[in-house]
Every structure is written in structure tokens, then in C-alpha cells.
Amino acid sequence: DQQVKQNSPSLSVQEGRISILNCDYTNSMFDYFLWYKKYPAEGPTFLISISSIKDKNEDGRFTVFLNKSAKHLSLHIVPSQPGDSAVYFCAASGPGTSYGKLTFGQGTILTVHP
Amino acid sequence: EAGVAQSPRYKIIEKRQSVAFWCNPISGHATLYWYQQILGQGPKLLIQFQNNGVVDDSQLPKDRFSAERLKGVDSTLKIQPAKLEDSAVYLCASSLSRPDQETQYFGPGTRLLVL
Numbered sequence: 001d002q003q004v005k006q007n008s009p010s011l012s013v014q015e016g017r018i019s020i021l022n023c024d025y026t027n028s029m030f031d032y033f034l035w036y037k038k039y040p041a042e043g044p045t046f047l048i049s050i051s052s053i054k055d056k057n058e059d060g061r062f063t064v065f066l067n068k069s070a071k072h073l074s075l076h077i078v079p080s081q082p083g084d085s086a087v088y089f090c091a092a093s094g095p096g097t098s099y100g101k102l103t104f105g106q107g108t109i110l111t112v113h114p
Numbered sequence: 115e116a117g118v119a120q121s122p123r124y125k126i127i128e129k130r131q132s133v134a135f136w137c138n139p140i141s142g143h144a145t146l147y148w149y150q151q152i153l154g155q156g157p158k159l160l161i162q163f164q165n166n167g168v169v170d171d172s173q174l175p176k177d178r179f180s181a182e183r184l185k186g187v188d189s190t191l192k193i194q195p196a197k198l199e200d201s202a203v204y205l206c207a208s209s210l211s212r213p214d215q216e217t218q219y220f221g222p223g224t225r226l227l228v229l
Contacts, residue, residue, distance in 0.1 A: 004156070032216060043118070043205055043220030044157070089156050093216070100145055100209055100216055101170055104156030 003027045004092050006105035013112050019077040021108050023090035026071065030092040034102070035064060035075045038087045047088075048075070080112045116140065118221035120206050126227045132194035135224045139187070139208030145169075146183055147218060148191050149205040157205055163189065196228045 005024045013019045021035075031052040036044035050057040050064045050073070057064050063076045077084055087109050091102040119138040127133050139146050145164050149157035160179065162170040165186040174181070178197070183189040193200055203225050207218040 006156075034217070036220075041222070043207075043222050046217045046219065049217065091156075100147075100218070101159055101162060102157075102218060104158070106154065106156050 004103050004105040006108050008108050010109040013080045015114050016079045019080045021075040021088050023073045025092050030094040032093045033073050034091045036089045082112050082114050085112050120221035124225050130195040134192045135204050137189045137206030143208035145209045146189050147207040151203045198228050201228045
């Protein structure tokens, strides 16, 4: 049972344009969502998070939007840079699971072309 | 601040052999996690420790996998005997696990290949 889904395995974007990565979840008990970035041969690195009491959170070039009714979140990167090329994972946690337990999506490979 | 340390970085073994991975979390982080990441998938939680107690091991294949966290700091994950399907990257993460500090910080992982 895939509770967190990233339906796009890959995304290709031109430098300077917007990258939009999407994530859907099925468990309505999830109340905290995170995005991680992963480079080859490294562990995932925390990028940005959002609590279910918000619908938007910004940090520099990165913005996460949460649509609770649709059980959907998205990560916007503006402007995209070649160094953003990596695998992006969304993750979720909430009551009903052990505190802090994260459920990850499958990941989306982002390629930003110069 | 030093990050999460893991060793070894790579390991190749034959099926039915045993293997152990080591993790040293960020200093002061009470919670430690072991994840398995199979190629093309997201990390899957195997076991979660709070200090030296197990919080969640519901997805740990206990017939072959074991883990311990000595004195609430370092942790070791063992596989005995290994199967081909255990080939994956094993990630260790740690967090403060306070309501305002839930972020998990990951180590570089150990890439295991079982032949």
C-alpha cells in the first residue's frame, strides 16, 4: 500500500524556469510533510517542510504548497539551477504512527539543463 | 556540527553470509532510524530507536535482521543470513524529535550488494 506517491519518475527543466514536483498521499492522518533532495552516493538532505495547519511555506527559491482536500502537495523551485539536479523525495508523518516516522514517496529525478 | 556517520560505505557479500553496518548519529539526537532504500524506491523505515529503546520495528524482517543501539548513541544493524533481495542502500538518520524539531538528518548510507 503506497501511502505517498510521486507519479512522475522524472522531470526535465531549462535553467531559469520553474520546476514543479508533485506528491499525493492517501492517509488523511498525515499532518507533517517534508521534501528531501538526494545526490548520487549521498544521503537525503532536508529541503523544506510544511505542517497541515498551513497551505504554503517558502524558503528562498523553494516553496511547498499543501492542498489538504486533494491530499496533494507540490514543491516549486524558482528559478531552477543546474545544481538543483537531483532526486527529490516527499515524505509524510502523522499521528497513528510512531512519533517522527516518515513514509516516503518513490522519488522524482529532476534534471535542470543549462 | 558533524553529520551522521556510517560505515562501511560499500559492501559486497555472497548470499547466506552475514553483514553489519554501523551508525553514529548527530550528537544530542535522541532518535535514530534505519532505512532500507531499494533502487528506484523511496527509503523504507526498518527500525526506530528513542535513546536505546525500540519505538517501531514493525517493518524489520526479524528472522534475519537485528539492530541495537548501545548506550543510546551508536547503532548497529545486522543481516544474517543475507538474501539477494537485501541488496539496497541502508540509510541511518537521526533527529531531536521535539515537536518543533522533527527533521531527520541522514548519513551517506551503506550500499550493499548480495551476490
